[in-house]
Amino acid sequence: xxxxxxDFGYYSGHTExxxxxxxxxxxxxxxxxxxxxxxxxxxxxxxxxxxxxKKGGVYYTPDLTISNADKKLLREINLVCGxxxxxxxxxxxxxxxxxxxxxxxKIFLSFLDKFTPIIGDLTLNKIDIVKKAISILEGERKYxxxxxxxxxxxxxxxxxxxxxRSGLAENNFDIQTKSIGEIGYFLAGVFDAxxxxxxxxxxxxxQPFAAIAMKDRKIIELFRDFLGFGNVRFRPKENVxxxxxxxxxxxxxxxxxxxxKYPGKLLxxxxxxxxxxxxxxxxxxxxxxxxxxx
Numbered sequence: 001x002x003x004x005x006x007d008f009g010y011y012s013g014h015t016e017x018x019x020x021x022x023x024x025x026x027x028x029x030x031x032x033x034x035x036x037x038x039x040x041x042x043x044x045x046x047x048x049x050x051x052x053x054k055k056g057g058v059y060y061t062p063d064l065t066i067s068n069a070d071k072k073l074l075r076e077i078n079l080v081c082g083x084x085x086x087x088x089x090x091x092x093x094x095x096x097x098x099x100x101x102x103x104x105x106k107i108f109l110s111f112l113d114k115f116t117p118i119i120g121d122l123t124l125n126k127i128d129i130v131k132k133a134i135s136i137l138e139g140e141r142k143y144x145x146x147x148x149x150x151x152x153x154x155x156x157x158x159x160x161x162x163x164x165r166s167g168l169a170e171n172n173f174d175i176q177t178k179s180i181g182e183i184g185y186f187l188a189g190v191f192d193a194x195x196x197x198x199x200x201x202x203x204x205x206x207q208p209f210a211a212i213a214m215k216d217r218k219i220i221e222l223f224r225d226f227l228g229f230g231n232v233r234f235r236p237k238e239n240v241x242x243x244x245x246x247x248x249x250x251x252x253x254x255x256x257x258x259x260x261k262y263p264g265k266l267l268x269x270x271x272x273x274x275x276x277x278x279x280x281x282x283x284x285x286x287x288x289x290x291x292x293x294x
Contacts, residue, residue: 028181032265033081034115035186036073039193039214040066042164043126045133045157046100060137060153062105062130068193069094073265081111102134109134116176118186121169122216128171129159167215167239175222183226184262190219191258192266197251197273208251208276211244227253248280 042065050057068074071088074097078086085104086097099108109131117123133156136149163169177183195212213235214220220241224230230245245251255273258264 028179029185029262030080030115031118031182031186032189032192032262033077034112034117035189035191036077036193036265037066037081037112037189038117038120038123038186038219039190040068041123041126042067043130043160045130045153045160047153047157060133061101062134062137064099064105064108064130066097067091067094068097068266070266070268071095072267076265082108102137105130105134118177118183119173119175119218119222120216121171121173121218122163122167124173125169125171126160126163129156129163132156181262183222184257187223187226188258188262188264190214191223192264192269195269197254197269197276199276199279206279207246208248208280209244209246210251210254211242213238213240213242215240217241227257229253251276252280 044063044065046061046063047058048061050059066074066077074088074095078084078088078097082097082099082104085107086099089096089098099105109127112127117127133153136152136156140149159170191212194214195210197208197210199206199208201207210230212220212223217234220232220243223243224232227245227250229247229250230243232241232243234240235242245254255277259270259273259277264270
C-alpha cells in the first residue's frame with residue numbers, strides 16, 4: 001500500500017510534506033514532466049531507408065515521441081527534459097515532440113534516468129528496450145551490419161510492438177520512491193496526460209466525475225492508493241484499467257490536489273477543473289434540469 005494524502009494530514013488541514021521539505025519542491029516538481037511523458041510517450045526503433053546506400057540499405061534509429069495538443073507545454077518539456085534538442089511537428093489534432101536518433105534519445109533518457117518514473121511496468125520496459133537498442137547500435141564497429149546485430153535490433157522492435165499490442169510487460173518493477181511530493185507531481189503529470197474531469201447526466205441530475213484509464217495497472221492502482229478513494233476496474237474491450245470517483249467530495253479533492261497541492265500544467269485540464277469546481281459550488285439539484293456535459 002502506498003502512502004495517501006490522508007496519512008500525512010492533508011485533508012485535515014495540514015499541508016506540510018512528510019519530508020518537511022519545501023526546499024525539495026524544485027526536485028519533486030520535475031516528476032510532473034516524467035508523469036506526463038509516461039502518459040503520452042511512444043517508443044520505437046525505426047527501420048528507415050538509407051538514402052546514401054546504392055543497394056537499398058536500411059538503418060535503425062531510436063525514436064521517442066510525446067504527443068499532445070498543447071504546443072506550449074510540449075515546448076516546455078522539450079526545454080526541461082531534452083535541452084531543446086527535440087523537434088515539434090504538427091499532426092492531426094495536435095503536435096508531436098520527437099527525440100529521434102541516438103544523441104537526442106540519450107539526452108531525453110538521461111532526464112528519465114534522473115527523474116525515473118515512480119511506477120509503470122510498460123513504460124519502464126519500453127525504456128529498457130530502447131536503451132538496449134542504443135547500446136547495440138553504439139557497439140557496431142563495422143561498416144556493414146552483421147546479421148546477428150540486425151536480428152538483435154529486430155528483436156527489440158518486436159518487443160516494443162508486443163507491449164503496445166498486448167499491454168503486457170516483460171519485467172516487473174518496484175516503486176522507485178516513497179516521497180509523497182514526487183508521487184504527487186508524478187500523478188499530476190499522468191492525470192494531465194490521461195485523466196478527465198467533468199459533469200455527466202445521471203438520471204435527471206448532474207453528477208461530477210474524475211477518471212483516468214491506462215493499460216498500466218500499477219499506475220491506476222497508485223492513483224487509488226495515493227488519494228485514498230475511488231474504484232479501479234478493468235475494461236476488457238479497451239484493455240485498460242480504469243480509476244474513477246463520482247462523489248462530490250471525491251471530485252473536489254481531486255481538483256484540490258491537482259490544482260493546488262500538486263498543480264498540473266495542461267491548460268485544458270486546468271480550465272476543466274476550474275469549471276467543474278464552479279459548478280459544484282453553484283449547482284443546486286433541480287428535478288427539471290436536463291443537465292449539461294463538459
